[in-house]
Amino acid sequence: MKAIVVTDQAAGAAAMKLVERPEPQASINDVVVRVHASGFVPTELTWPSTWTDRVGRARTPAIPGHELAGVVTALGYGTTGLSVGQRVFGLADWYRDGTLAEYLAIEARNLAPLPGDVDFTVGASLPISGLTAWQGLFDHGRLRAGQSVLAHGAAGAVGTMVTQLARSAGAYVIGTGRAGDRQKALDFGAHEFVDLDDDTLEDVGRVDLVFDVIGGDIGKRSAGLIRAGGTLVSVVGPVEARPADGLAIDFVVESDRAQLGEIVERVRDGRLRTNIGTVAPLDDAVAALNPTARRSGKTIIRVRP
Ligand SMILES: NC(=O)c1ccc[n+]([C@@H]2O[C@H](COP(=O)([O-])OP(=O)(O)OC[C@H]3O[C@@H](n4cnc5c(N)ncnc54)[C@H](OP(=O)(O)O)[C@@H]3O)[C@@H](O)[C@H]2O)c1
DSSP states (O other): EEEEBOOOTTGGGHHHGEEEEEOOOOOOTTTEEEEEEEEGGGGGGSSSGGTOTTSSOBBBBOOOEEEEEEEEEOOOOOOOOOOOOOOOOOOTTTTTTOBSSSEEEEEEEEEOOOTTSSSSHHHHHHHHHHHHHIIIIIIISSSTTOEEEEEETTTSHHHHHHHHHHHTTOOOEEEEEGGGGGGHHHHHSEEEEEEETSSSGGGOOOOOEEEEEEEEHHHHHHTEEEEEEEEEEESSSSOOOTTTSSSSOOOOOOOOHHHHHHHHHHTTTTOOOOEEEEEEEEHHHHHHSSSSSSOOOEEEESOOO
């Protein structure tokens, strides 16, 4: 099968190659999926899990990509809940070969059914950004209607999901980002926007929840904006400053079939829009995943035309 591989951590995305690899086999509780569309998070080439397995052994050449939509072609021993021929989408294990390939072996529990009226390209754009936003807002941030949310990077993949889900849950949403992101953040439902280069972040006053996808100095300053009893949720590593009278949590997104189902239902009924920028075939994936200019929206690789 055709697959994208990485072999050199120092070279990062520049060393991605399209090669021939053996098709994967389904282990216990796995399915094999014929991948139709694949999502990729640019930072994943910096994650240790791209380069080693769970006990620290090198696993290069590694196939990156952790989001997929496709069709089940085989079941492993003991696998239940999915069937051959079923359309699925989901989040692949960080430590196993990923989704930038024609076939993928994946635990069935990491997948959810993809309704027939949802395009594979859309399905592959949802798992990481949708689940991260859902879990950060509702599981970890315990967001309730009437609260306020500061959504950093509100025009990005995670940020557009955070903005829409928070707003539809009845929150007041302040988006942040670069000057050029303002209109996009407002279009995705932010009530107001803070340009982090030219506005003063502290002018937003106090909020109930900060959703941080940027970290660094922005993350540290955000701790001071949390209202008593509020929560700083980070997906960019351990928080460096904690709210004086609130909670701080950093987490890594997990697959969850029920939540994937909730997210895709919202896409179907129009409550949630995806943020897809570029769609490219697998043959052009190396160039598409190495953009020479800033790109807006997620890049999705259409593995099967
Ligand atoms: N822990 C987890 O489970 C988890 C899950 C998903 C994502 N993440 C992490 O979350 C981060 C965001 O992911 P994403 O897919 O949403 O990325 P993305 O689509 O690139 O969105 C990030 C947004 O924030 C903006 N931004 C970044 N730094 C900024 C700064 N200093 N000032 C103003 N705007 C800034 C970006 O603008 P530019 O494009 O101009 O930089 C972009 O619009 C990544 O680091 C990713 O690894 C973690």
